[in-house]
Amino acid sequence: MHPERPSPVVAQPDLSEQEFRAALLRVAEWVLDYRARAVALPVLARVRPGDVLSKLPPEPPAQPEPLERWLHDLDEIILPGITHWNHPGFLAYFPTSSSAPGVLGELIAAALNANGMLWQTSPAATELEQLVLRWYARALGLPADWFGILTDTASTSTLMALAAARDSAGLPTREQGLAGQPPLVLYCSEEAHSSVEKAALVLGLGHRGVRRIPTDAEFRLRPDALEAAIREDFSAGRKPFAVVATVGTTSATAVDPVPEIAEICQRHGLWLHVDAAYAGSAAVAPEFRWALAGCERADSFVANPHKWLFTTMDCSALFTRRPAAFRHSFSLVPEYLRTDAEGAVDLMNYTFQLGRRFRALKLWFVFRGFGTEGIAARIRAHARLAREFAAWVDAHPQLERLAPVHFSVVCFRVHPEAVDDEAALEKLNAAVLEQVNATGKVFLSHTRLRGCYCLRLAIGNLGTSREQIRTAFELVCRAAGLC
Ligand SMILES: Cc1ncc(COP(=O)(O)O)c(C=O)c1O
Structure with missing residues (x-):
């Protein structure tokens, strides 16, 4: 038979x-x-909305198609829409x-298909991520002992940082949410990226939870106006909890005065997050280190290798000197994810995402290639x-x-x-x-x-x-x- x-x-x-x-x-x-x-x-791209879609079949093929046909459509339909x-x-x-090094890293990461949610699900992905972020911090002249984690975008990095800030503000937000708490307020300049305000929306603070601080003639956040706003909010019974300083604003690439802002944060016990999504990488060249003055005092800091470090989309580096605060916000370990690898770092405990792709590989290749x-x-x-x-x-x-x-x-x-x-x-x-x-x-x-x-x-x-x-x-x- x-x-x-x-x-x-x-x-x-x-x-x-x-x-x-x-x-x-x-x-x-x-x-x-x-x-x-x-x-x-x-x-x-010279297409109009819907042009690409209208040229593609609405149904997936029932039977396999040869590579040449995929590539034909790539050239004829997709490329003109890029x-x-x-x-x-x-x-x-x-x-x-x-x-080129970034593309090679991306290709190999796809071939490996490693998921670094836990150390044991991909030890090398976890450890290389830690190493390459130490390299990055060192290259920027920032503390090499900061804890680093890669995310997809600065929007995600900032959201995570502000979640950690919110949950470290001395309120029982992790247990009880925001109900019954005084209104939380965070501060950024009027030139800060919209991702800061979006993070506030996701975190339940609403538009009113963000105070946009006026800037000076060079589009930098004004520390005197920040100080005044914080004082006003405290006396009105609100709960200031974080300031986002920008190094390299999106429109004019202004650099907020981080040393003064760090002083204010320290005085009032606020979390300082620095958004250096674009300009952070400039500090690899020593003559741009001035832009990161004071950033070593930040509680968290984001810079995007996918912006000015020649790394393919997507790759954002989030650093913190307070990893315990991130664990407090994000660690939630169900039975099926428990492991007992002593001394291992399980990156899922520091972020809200579980699965994580092997982004460190392409960043490692970029450092090694250049x-x-x-x-x-x-x-x-x-x-x-x-x-x-x-x-x-x-x-x-x-x-x-x-x-x-x-x-x-x-x-x-x-x-x-x-x-x-x-x-x-x-x-x-x-x-x-x-x-x-x-x-x-x-x-x-x-x-x-x-x-x-x-x-x-x-x-x-x-x-x-x-x-x-x-x-x-x-x-x-x-x-x-x-x-
Ligand atoms: C200063 C700044 N922060 C954050 C972002 C958002 O970056 P991402 O697309 O990685 O979320 C940008 C985008 O240009 C930016 O300029």
Whole structure:
């Protein structure tokens, strides 16, 4: 009697080794080819909402399809709908790079499929994460004994930090929630990222639980206004519990005065979280260490390797000198996750997520592929390009710079002498932006500073050269009729 024939799916549960080998090589070729031709593609996708979706079948295939068909659709349907963050002309938001070492780390992490929720579920993933974060802290000149953990984004890191801050504020929030407690308040500048306010919403504080503190002429949080707000809230019976200082604000890359803010936090017993999502990595270059002055006093600190450390999305580093506070907030161990590995760090106890991917591998590869001096040289070169662009703006009588250039971002606008009306300037600059981005050669974004609409050029992609920023400058001038 013959055993029952297994169904084909069981007989070949995945691609055969031979098929996978061929597919890997083919995909490697695709990646290399993409990286070579990306520069010729329009940086900003030229599709309209729904275009991509309308070209794809609504049902998944019932039977396997050959790789060539997947790749055909990738080239024909997906690629035209990609805004190319990897394009050297990507000068919007905070540009990122999927550096070669980062891509390699990502590939191997996918192959390993390690889940570092507990130490025992992937000892090396847990320990490498701790090591590589110590390297990162050391490279930034921050305390190497800080506890570090990788998350997906700064939004998550800040949410976790503020949860730990809330639960360490001396109220029984972990046991009883917020009901019956005095209203909790946290502080950040009016220029702080929206993720701070989103975290407050998730944490049950509401919009009213966040006080946006005014900034000075250079968009930095004003310590005197912070002190006054905290005092006012205490005397009104509210419960101040945390301050978020930003090193490198999203619009103008302003650096809040962290030493003074740390003093205030210490005086009032508040948790200090520093959001250095973009600019933190600059401190790998020693001449940018000034920006992190006072950060060693922070209770928690976030910097994103996926922003300016050439690591593929996603990778955010959250550091704390108070890991016990994170355990207090997040440790909850059901029977099925109990282990008895003595001395082991189970990262699930420090975050609200359980499963965690092996992000440390790509960060490790980036450090090994470039070295800290190589990273510093790249950051330095980007900052130099930004200063050069700023100098062209400053030298042009009809262009106006709206913020100091500390790192690699320039905020500016077209401002013809004859036009003084804000609404007209906004209309003009929005039209210039649209025209520049429609060329497909570069992609700039915009922001608003003190109510003024402005163009924002940011450098952070490894491929960006003087040529792209010169092109951006000339395109702005042409679109504005200045040349
Ligand atoms: C200062 C700052 N903080 C936080 C964030 C949010 O980053 P993420 O996308 O990693 O959540 C940003 C994004 O640009 C930012 O500029």
